[in-house]
Structure formats: C-alpha cells, structure tokens
Amino acid sequence: MNKTLYRLLCCPYCKNELLHKRGSFVCGPCGKKFPIQQGIPNFSLTIEEKGMRLSQRKWNEKYEKDAKKDVVKEIKSLDKKFFQPTWEQITKYKKLKPGRLFLEIGCGTFYLGRHLALDGQTVIGIDMSIEALKLARLVFEKEKIPNYLLVCGNVLNMPFKHNSFDLLYGAGVIEHFRDTLVSVKELQRVLKKGGVAYNTVPYLNLGSLTYRQVWGNIPRLPVLEDLFAFFHTRMLRAKHMRFGYELSFSQSYLKKIHKRAGFSQTNTGQFNCQLDFDYLKNKTLRRLAIHLATHSRLFWPMIYVAATK
Numbered sequence: 001m002n003k004t005l006y007r008l009l010c011c012p013y014c015k016n017e018l019l020h021k022r023g024s025f026v027c028g029p030c031g032k033k034f035p036i037q038q039g040i041p042n043f044s045l046t047i048e049e050k051g052m053r054l055s056q057r058k059w060n061e062k063y064e065k066d067a068k069k070d071v072v073k074e075i076k077s078l079d080k081k082f083f084q085p086t087w088e089q090i091t092k093y094k095k096l097k098p099g100r101l102f103l104e105i106g107c108g109t110f111y112l113g114r115h116l117a118l119d120g121q122t123v124i125g126i127d128m129s130i131e132a133l134k135l136a137r138l139v140f141e142k143e144k145i146p147n148y149l150l151v152c153g154n155v156l157n158m159p160f161k162h163n164s165f166d167l168l169y170g171a172g173v174i175e176h177f178r179d180t181l182v183s184v185k186e187l188q189r190v191l192k193k194g195g196v197a198y199n200t201v202p203y204l205n206l207g208s209l210t211y212r213q214v215w216g217n218i219p220r221l222p223v224l225e226d227l228f229a230f231f232h233t234r235m236l237r238a239k240h241m242r243f244g245y246e247l248s249f250s251q252s253y254l255k256k257i258h259k260r261a262g263f264s265q266t267n268t269g270q271f272n273c274q275l276d277f278d279y280l281k282n283k284t285l286r287r288l289a290i291h292l293a294t295h296s297r298l299f300w301p302m303i304y305v306a307a308t309k
C-alpha cells in the first residue's frame with residue numbers, strides 16, 4: 001500500500017482533511033473516527049441504508065468463502081479472460097498516461113488494478129466489502145506491488161477529495177443505487193477536469209424485460225419501474241433479486257443523467273462482456289444466446305457509458 005496516496009483521502013461526511021493517528025483517521029470538525037483495518041482505511045460507517053448493509057453482508061460472506069480458494073490463481077484467470085477486452089474498450093475514451101490516477105468503484109478483488117499496477121500505473125480501489133479488499137491486498141502484497149491504495153467505503157459518499165482522479169471505472173455498480181443521479185454526481189465530483197467516468201450497466205431492452213427477470217432486474221422507465229419494483233420487493237419479497245436492487249437503463253436516460261450531473265460529454269454503446277453462458281447446458285441454446293447477446297440490440301446484456309468531466 002502506498003501511504004503517500006493517503007493525501008487523496010478526506011472525511012466522507014464533511015470533506016475536510018483527516019488526521020492520521022494511531023491506526024486510524026480522525027475528522028476534527030465532525031469528530032468521526034475511521035479505523036485502518038489490516039492496512040485498509042475503513043469508511044464503511046457511511047453505509048447506513050438497510051438495503052446497502054444487506055448487500056454488504058452478502059458480499060462479505062461471498063468473499064469469506066473465496067478466501068479458502070487460491071486467490072492468486074482466481075485473479076490470474078479473471079485477468080486472462082477479461083483484462084484485454086475490457087481495457088481496450090475503456091481506453092477508447094481515455095488513455096492512462098504514466099503518473100495519472102485510476103480509480104475503480106466496486107473493485108472487488110481488483111484484478112484490473114493488479115494488472116495496471118504491474119504495468120507501473122497507480123491504482124486506487126474502493127469497495128463496500130472489507131473481505132474483498134483483504135483478498136486484493138493479499139495478492140498485491142504477495143506479488144510485491146507497491147503503487148496502490150485500497151479503501152473500504154460507500155460509493156455514494158466517497159472519502160476522496162474533489163478533482164482527484166483521471167480515469168474512473170465501474171463494472172456493474174451504478175445500477176444498484178436507487179438514486180442514479182446522486183451516484184453519478186459523486187463520480188463527477190472526484191474526477192479531475194477532463195477525466196472520464198466509464199461505467200457498464202444492464203441495458204433496458206427485451207432481454208432485461210424477460211430473462212433478466214430471473215434475477216429481479218428493474219427497468220428505469222416511468223410507471224413500469226414502480227410496477228416491477230413492487231413485484232420484486234413486495235410480491236416476491238426479493239426472492240429473485242440475486243444481486244440486490246438492480247436497475248436497467250436506456251442509452252438516452254444515461255446521457256440525460258450524466259449531463260445533469262455536470263459531465264460535458266457522454267457516449268454510450270454496446271459493451272462487449274465476453275459472456276459464455278456456461279449455465280445453459282444445451283449447446284444449440286447456448287450458441288443462440290451468445291449470438292443474440294452479441295448481435296441483437298434487443299438482447300445486449302450490458303452497455304457502457306463513458307462521460308467526460
């Protein structure tokens with residue numbers, strides 16, 4: 001962990017400078033104290049909403065189980081499968097020059113950050129799950145990678161100063177917040193002028209209205225949004241909401257919301273996410289699913305939104 005990167009941190013509540021003393025950070029003006037746990041500054045005090053606490057607990061349980069596996073091997077296989085195609089798509093909108101700062105929101109075990117840091121970049125990851133970050137740190141330490149900072153906290157209320165990052169990435173994160181505008185505004189706040197926020201989200205299309213219902217997706221559309229939310233949270237008591245609360249978006253909505261959050265330019269389009277549909281046992285069906293998800297806009301699972309501050 002590169003402690004000089006502590007300079008990026010501030011109080012998540014009042015955004016004032018923090019004092020670093022005896023294994024924790026303290027905010028003078030509001031008197032809040034944030035512990036440093038196994039080397040990871042922990043601001044998860046800011047996760048207060050019931051739904052968010054629930055998904056935080058679920059993610060921690062998942063990563064506690066993952067800790068029993070060979071983490072380095074797992075991360076290397078994620079790297080091999082996803083790094084190249086993902087990074088190619090992101091860097092169409094922003095090249096990361098040496099010395100610039102990369103932030104991943106909802107970074108999990110941070111395979112992407114590990115790859116970039118090995119290439120000499122400086123990477124910062126934030127996640128609500130301390131267990132995920134402990135695994136990420138384990139890998140960084142094992143491989144003696146120095147130029148990184150991991151922070152446990154709330155993406156809606158980040159402990160980072162204004163205008164800090166050059167490139168920000170979120171893989172399937174912002175669809176999990178009820179108020180999309182609040183989350184996008186927070187991303188805009190921590191980016192430098194000219195910085196880019198690149199996020200991938202579920203696409204609102206025939207796919208999200210049909211088969212994505214198996215995991216309880218809610219389309220962000222007038223009237224329908226309330227209906228689907230009522231159906232999933234009240235009638236089915238969230239039985240199918242596999243990833244917790246999750247929205248899908250149209251491209252025009254994403255452009256509108258990023259503009260309202262203060263971004264100067266926004267691009268959207270298909271995100272190529274290397275789906276293999278392993279869970280479909282029938283070969284013909286699997287081929288058809290891959291074909292539709294790749295070639296038919298009615299079934300694209302994910303889209304990207306790349307917005308410049």
Ligand SMILES: [Zn+2]
Binds near residue numbers: 027
């Ligand atoms: Zn404060």
